[in-house]
Amino acid sequence: MFTKTLLVYFIVYILSDFSYGQRDKKFFRTDYDYIETTKGFYKIHTSEQTWAGAKRVCALEGASLFYAENRAEANAVISWWKTVQPNVGWAFVGISDIITEGIFETIDGKLVSEVYNQWQRGEPNDLHGDEDCVHLKLSGDLNDYRCDGESYFICKKSLASLEWNDLCNMPQLGYTFSEDTGKCYKLHTTPLNWTEADTVCRTEQSHLAVINEKLEADYLANFTKSASRRRIKGDYLKGIFHAGFQKKLYEDWQTVRGTPISSDASLWWDNHLPTEDQHKQCGSMFYTGSLNIVNCATKSLFICEREVDTETLGEEEYYE
Ligand SMILES: [Ca+2]
Numbered sequence: 001m002f003t004k005t006l007l008v009y010f011i012v013y014i015l016s017d018f019s020y021g022q023r024d025k026k027f028f029r030t031d032y033d034y035i036e037t038t039k040g041f042y043k044i045h046t047s048e049q050t051w052a053g054a055k056r057v058c059a060l061e062g063a064s065l066f067y068a069e070n071r072a073e074a075n076a077v078i079s080w081w082k083t084v085q086p087n088v089g090w091a092f093v094g095i096s097d098i099i100t101e102g103i104f105e106t107i108d109g110k111l112v113s114e115v116y117n118q119w120q121r122g123e124p125n126d127l128h129g130d131e132d133c134v135h136l137k138l139s140g141d142l143n144d145y146r147c148d149g150e151s152y153f154i155c156k157k158s159l160a161s162l163e164w165n166d167l168c169n170m171p172q173l174g175y176t177f178s179e180d181t182g183k184c185y186k187l188h189t190t191p192l193n194w195t196e197a198d199t200v201c202r203t204e205q206s207h208l209a210v211i212n213e214k215l216e217a218d219y220l221a222n223f224t225k226s227a228s229r230r231r232i233k234g235d236y237l238k239g240i241f242h243a244g245f246q247k248k249l250y251e252d253w254q255t256v257r258g259t260p261i262s263s264d265a266s267l268w269w270d271n272h273l274p275t276e277d278q279h280k281q282c283g284s285m286f287y288t289g290s291l292n293i294v295n296c297a298t299k300s301l302f303i304c305e306r307e308v309d310t311e312t313l314g315e316e317e318y319y320e
């Protein structure tokens, strides 16, 4: 029995050994654990979200809100859960009856009867006519709960669905490698405010683009041309992209990596460095590549940047 339990949660990669990632290496992200018996990667989020928020965070991580396909997977995940987060009693999973009251479906449209569906006694009860989203409890039971209630949640990525962006050495295929800068970038075309954009980049394991040299500004100016052609509609400030620098209270302007911003005036709009302006404390870039400052509440498109972890790439591959 003991060996069986050991086999059930076969957590392959731990934090110290990261970034080799392909299907055969069974690596997705450092913050996900792999369970061999279910061929899936899992993460329990311990910052609370609404059900819709949970679904969104999982998607941003390149995964999806977990539900158990069958009892074997439910058992394996619960065994793992007991070892990694024994104090978390329940978590949102990817099942709801949002579309039709009383018809519970998974986020990818399977009826709950086709997947693991052990309800707690008396559930689902649609309490106060207001429970459409499903919790999995550490006991293994399901319960319907309010979708706007905030809860911990579990994300899953199946091994079979794992793809790898080799040049960027990450699972997100949306990132483009730049030979000019040796870094990877993604242009996000859903307008957000600066803080939301910063969160999205971090969730993708990157950061808002830090532009500290002309070469990079020129590359990104070219890179953003694709966004103007799309003519993205909506209520947002057109013509800029949020970038990775800001002015925090009582601190100087700095990049999201905590380094000083470039003092090269030619990088900045109108050739002057950002000044003191309490209404404009967040960084941005024009289509031309020149840098500017905006109000942090401004919604705009944005660019995430990821440094390629060269240590984990083979030397031959990298130094071509
Ligand atoms: Ca309901």
Ligand SMILES: [Ca+2]
Binding pocket: 123, 124, 125, 126, 127, 131, 143, 144, 145
């Ligand atoms: Ca309930």
